[in-house]
Amino acid sequence: MISDSIKELLIIAIGSALVSNVVLSQFYGLCPFLGVSKQLKTASGMGAAVIFVITLASFVSSLVYRFLLQRFHIEYLKTIVFILVIAALVQFVELVLKKKIPVLYKSLGVFLPLITTNCAVLGTALTNVQEEYGVLFSTVNGFATACGFALSICILAGIREKMQYNNIPKAFQGIPIVLVTAGLMAIAFCGFSGLL
Amino acid sequence: MSEMNTSKKNSNVVAPLINGLLKENPTFVLMLGMCPTLAVTTSAINGMGMGLTTAAVLTMSNIIISLLRNIIPDKVRIPAFIVIIASFVTIVGQFLQAYLPALNDSLGMFIPLIVVNCIILGRAEAFASKNNPIASAFDGLGMGLGFTIALTIIGTIREMIGAHKVFGISFADIATIVHAPASVSEWLSAQSPIAIFVMAPGAFFVLACLTAMQNCIKNRKLAKGEKTKIQSGCGQDCLECSDTGCAHRFYDQDGKDCAIGKKEENND
Numbered sequence: 458m459i460s461d462s463i464k465e466l467l468i469i470a471i472g473s474a475l476v477s478n479v480v481l482s483q484f485y486g487l488c489p490f491l492g493v494s495k496q497l498k499t500a501s502g503m504g505a506a507v508i509f510v511i512t513l514a515s516f517v518s519s520l521v522y523r524f525l526l527q528r529f530h531i532e533y534l535k536t537i538v539f540i541l542v543i544a545a546l547v548q549f550v551e552l553v554l555k556k557k558i559p560v561l562y563k564s565l566g567v568f569l570p571l572i573t574t575n576c577a578v579l580g581t582a583l584t585n586v587q588e589e590y591g592v593l594f595s596t597v598n599g600f601a602t603a604c605g606f607a608l609s610i611c612i613l614a615g616i617r618e619k620m621q622y623n624n625i626p627k628a629f630q631g632i633p634i635v636l637v638t639a640g641l642m643a644i645a646f647c648g649f650s651g652l653l
Numbered sequence: 654m655s656e657m658n659t660s661k662k663n664s665n666v667v668a669p670l671i672n673g674l675l676k677e678n679p680t681f682v683l684m685l686g687m688c689p690t691l692a693v694t695t696s697a698i699n700g701m702g703m704g705l706t707t708a709a710v711l712t713m714s715n716i717i718i719s720l721l722r723n724i725i726p727d728k729v730r731i732p733a734f735i736v737i738i739a740s741f742v743t744i745v746g747q748f749l750q751a752y753l754p755a756l757n758d759s760l761g762m763f764i765p766l767i768v769v770n771c772i773i774l775g776r777a778e779a780f781a782s783k784n785n786p787i788a789s790a791f792d793g794l795g796m797g798l799g800f801t802i803a804l805t806i807i808g809t810i811r812e813m814i815g816a817h818k819v820f821g822i823s824f825a826d827i828a829t830i831v832h833a834p835a836s837v838s839e840w841l842s843a844q845s846p847i848a849i850f851v852m853a854p855g856a857f858f859v860l861a862c863l864t865a866m867q868n869c870i871k872n873r874k875l876a877k878g879e880k881t882k883i884q885s886g887c888g889q890d891c892l893e894c895s896d897t898g899c900a901h902r903f904y905d906q907d908g909k910d911c912a913i914g915k916k917e918e919n920n921d
Contacts, residue, residue: 629865
């Protein structure tokens with residue numbers, strides 16, 4: 458019984474981290490993916506911040522959905538409620554980190570405001586509702602999704618660091634070559650679809 | 654006299670419409686709202702549906718925000734805008750679920766995600782919060798239709814290469830419709846499409862080519878010595894804003910426009 462649910466959790470985790478990767482096949486959170494991937498260091502910071510926020514947001518939003526929206530039969534308000542919960546949560550987390558754990562705030566703080574309305578956060582919360590995951594499953598799914606994001610943004614940043622020394626056609630410099638790279642990465646990630 | 658007035662009014666109303674369609678096209682020029690642009694353009698119909706849905710939300714939220722622009726306190730305007738936008742997204746989502754379930758299914762998660770589309774909050778902040786309702790409505794309509802056209806073009810390209818179809822009609826059928834020789838339609842149906850273009854990677858490649866074209870135009874203008882600065886909603890130049898993305902537009906820490914951009918200026 459327990460091993461069954463662990464197995465199910467693992468399948469969900471691998472599925473949302475690799476097979477249907479949040480950026481490369483779902484297209485959530487493209488802004489930071491293209492914007493904050495110039496250097497590996499900032500990209501990994503962004504990845505960590507996203508893992509932190511999405512996991513927390515998935516947990517809180519599924520709590521709100523189960524015990525507030527479902528209870529009073531106002532599920533149709535989920536978009537409005539989730540966006541407000543996420544925005545408030547990120548602000549709150551920022552304040553707490555600033556006060557209590559300044560070390561963590563120093564490394565993640567810059568990225569937190571960027572994440573507030575990143576569509577990956579809202580997208581994950583809504584996916585959890587759509588798939589009818591419970592609180593535990595939602596949290597695990599959120600964590601795995603965010604790990605997939607961190608993985609792909611770090612890979613892209615690594616490639617972009619190497620690409621600086623390449624001779625790129627003038628028209629393709631900047632965003633276009635990054636998009637081509639992302640497209641090639643998306644092809645590579647298509648390979649994972651055989652995993653499950 | 655009255656004729657002059659109406660013509661003047663018309664030009665005032667038409668200017669934001671044209672602006673959104675061509676000069677500041679949200680997708681091709683401002684590069685806003687990339688997530689839905691890539692995700693839903695697997696076919697021309699989907700792109701068009703997404704564009705029109707966004708246009709409807711944008712127009713309505715622009716009108717309401719413009720009407721409330723003097724009532725909403727400056728410090729809480731971003732959350733207030735988000736609530737207004739989210740309400741309209743919910744309304745439009747319910748409407749689609751009831752009357753256009755097929756479109757609703759194919760757009761899926763990207764309907765609620767219109768809330769976090771940069772275009773809508775960007776226009777609320779840049780235009781609707783400073784202008785009268787009529788001009789705001791036309792600005793929303795222009796931007797929305799510009800977005801629709803862009804998504805339809807990208808969707809058509811992807812559908813043509815990836816599935817050999819235009820608006821859901823296959824090339825072979827089109828050949829039959831226009832009474833082309835049978836050999837032509839036979840030849841067309843024998844070709845296999847490059848399926849990767851309707852899958853995720855294709856979206857990146859099509860957009861890469863479109864932005865490369867945009868770069869080309871920009872470079873040519875720069876060589877001629879023309880300025881190509883495009884002012885976005887936050888007052889920064891969109892083309893040079895690649896490091897921050899449009900996420901800043903949502904988050905207004907100090908109650909200033911585009912907090913980070915302004916801060917940098919002050920530090921200098």
